[in-house]
Amino acid sequence: xxxxxxxxxxxxxxxxxxxxxxxxxxxxxxxxxxxxxxxxxxxxxxxxxxxxxxxxxxxxxxxxxxxxxxxxxxxxxxxxxxxxxxxxxxxxxxxxxxxxxxxxxxxxxxxxxxxxxxxxxxxxxxxxxxxxxxxxxxxxxxxxxxxxxxxxxxxxxxxxxxxxxxxxxxxxxxxxxxxxxxxxxxxxxxxxxxxxxxxxxxxxxxxxxxxxxxxxxxxxxxxxxxxxxxxxxxxxxxxxxxxxxxxxxxxxxxxxxxxxxx
Numbered sequence: 001x002x003x004x005x006x007x008x009x010x011x012x013x014x015x016x017x018x019x020x021x022x023x024x025x026x027x028x029x030x031x032x033x034x035x036x037x038x039x040x041x042x043x044x045x046x047x048x049x050x051x052x053x054x055x056x057x058x059x060x061x062x063x064x065x066x067x068x069x070x071x072x073x074x075x076x077x078x079x080x081x082x083x084x085x086x087x088x089x090x091x092x093x094x095x096x097x098x099x100x101x102x103x104x105x106x107x108x109x110x111x112x113x114x115x116x117x118x119x120x121x122x123x124x125x126x127x128x129x130x131x132x133x134x135x136x137x138x139x140x141x142x143x144x145x146x147x148x149x150x151x152x153x154x155x156x157x158x159x160x161x162x163x164x165x166x167x168x169x170x171x172x173x174x175x176x177x178x179x180x181x182x183x184x185x186x187x188x189x190x191x192x193x194x195x196x197x198x199x200x201x202x203x204x205x206x207x208x209x210x211x212x213x214x215x216x217x218x219x220x221x222x223x224x225x226x227x228x229x230x231x232x233x234x235x236x237x238x239x240x241x242x243x244x245x246x247x248x249x250x251x252x253x254x255x256x257x258x259x260x261x262x
Contacts, residue, residue, distance in 0.1 A: 025182055025202055032204035045214040046112040046161045047142065050189075051096060053217065054089045054140035055108075057120060061130050070101050070124065089140040103127060113137050113161055144215050146172045148223035149179030163215050165199060165207065175201075179223040186212040187220040 049055065059070040072088035090098040096109025103123050108116050117135045124133045142158040151173025165186070175181065181201040188195050197212035207213060215221070 025180075026177070028181065028201050029204040029207070030202050046114075047139065047158060047163075047217060048110050048112055049092050049096075049108050049116065050217065051092055051094055051109065053092045053142065055092075055098070055113075055116065056089045056138045056140055057098075057100070057116070058136045059120070059124065059130070060134045060136075061132050063130075066130055067133075070103075070130075072101065102129070113139065142217040144168060144217065144219045144221065146221040146223075149176045149225045150174070150223050151176060158215075158217055165210070165213055165215060165221065168215055168221055175223050178226055180226050183224050185222045185224070186210075186215070187222065188212065188216060189218055 057071075059067050061067045072090075090100070092098060092109060095107075097105045097107050100106050100120065100123070103120075106119060106123060108119070111119065114137075116137045120137070121133050121135045124130045124135070139158060143155050144158060144163075145155050146168055147153050150169075153172065156168065156171050165184075169175065182203075184199045184201055186197040186199065188197065197210060199210050199212065200206040212219070
């Protein structure tokens with residue numbers, strides 16, 4: 001009898017110890033220490049235009065009449081009967097070109113926003129039609145998707161030249177507590193097809209030195225659910241991992257044992 005109660009006591013103690021254990025795979029960047037310089041090597045991280053991308057290009061100069069020849073405008077109706085003009089966008093075709101007014105075809109595939117600005121400016125100056133052009137290029141309808149165990153999954157717009165995985169997670173409200181920090185996937189369109197990159201958010205080296213640390217347009221970031229979340233898809237899937245279940249079971253068995261020996 002005494003031996004039975006000792007076994008029950010140690011069983012309850014083990015269950016309590018396991019239930020109070022702190023998970024080690026929740027905290028980000030566990031290998032990074034304060035005041036430590038962490039070498040990061042990233043080249044060519046700015047967003048570069050791909051086939052099907054859209055950009056707006058606006059040209060201005062001292063002579064507004066000359067500048068108008070190079071600006072495509074669309075007329076849109078606003079509230080009531082008023083109308084407004086906005087700069088139309090260009091779509092990069094299958095050859096990597098855009099058809100710019102008067103100048104003609106300009107190859108922009110693989111160029112950054114700044115490089116497109118410089119190329120258009122040089123083309124205008126070399127045409128001898130504008131000597132002092134100011135060119136503004138903006139991305140149109142560029143985005144990435146973030147799915148899985150995230151606070152606000154969905155599609156997010158890219159509105160700057162560089163955007164990191166950490167930027168993306170911040171925009172989407174970070175991972176939920178049920179998301180796997182050590183198994184984040186970035187699915188990317190490469191020339192040869194789809195490529196999957198893996199990032200372990202608990203390790204700074206894995207994050208900061210990943211080729212996918214800087215996102216590109218059309219990237220898909222997927223946060224996999226942890227095992228607890230996966231077991232929720234099955235009825236009573238997490239019952240065996242609940243300490244209260246084992247405490248109740250042991251209490252029941254001990255009561256049955258007492259009744260039996262009496």
